[in-house]
Amino acid sequence: MLTGKQKRYLRAAAHHLAPIFQVGKGGVNENMLKQIKEALEVRELLKVSILQNNTDDKHDVAxxxxxxxxxELVQLIGHTVVLYKESTENKTIVLPS
Known part of the structure; x- marks a missing residue:
């Protein structure tokens, strides 16, 4: 579980990132989750965009x-989800305590 200070740090770090995944009208599926897991292992922090044609509630999708x-769900702002997962092999982000 992330503290408020850690979430603030991660939000600032994610500010300049571009979304690398999009959730469309198909919603969240196993293949997408597998790809996002792999990307999180490499990057630790990433953004996912929820497209306008997705009919699900954005909070449910996040x-x-x-x-x-x-x-960890760092932030849901507009239709953009920021996710963080500590990498086991490629750790680059050092969270404040």
Whole structure:
């Protein structure tokens, strides 16, 4: 579980990132979750964009992404989800205590 200070740090670090995944009308599926897990292992912090044609509630989509990838939901702003998961082999982000 992330503290408020850690979430603030991660939000600032994610500010300049571009979304690398998009959730469309198909919603969240196993293949997408597998790819996001792999990307999180390499990058630790990433953004996912929820497209306008997705009819699901954006909060539900964000929660499904976080639970499906076993990652922390850092932020949901507009239709962009920021996820963080500490990497086991490629650790680059040092969180404040």
């Amino acid at each position: 929660q499904a992404l976080a639970e499906g990838t076993e990652a």
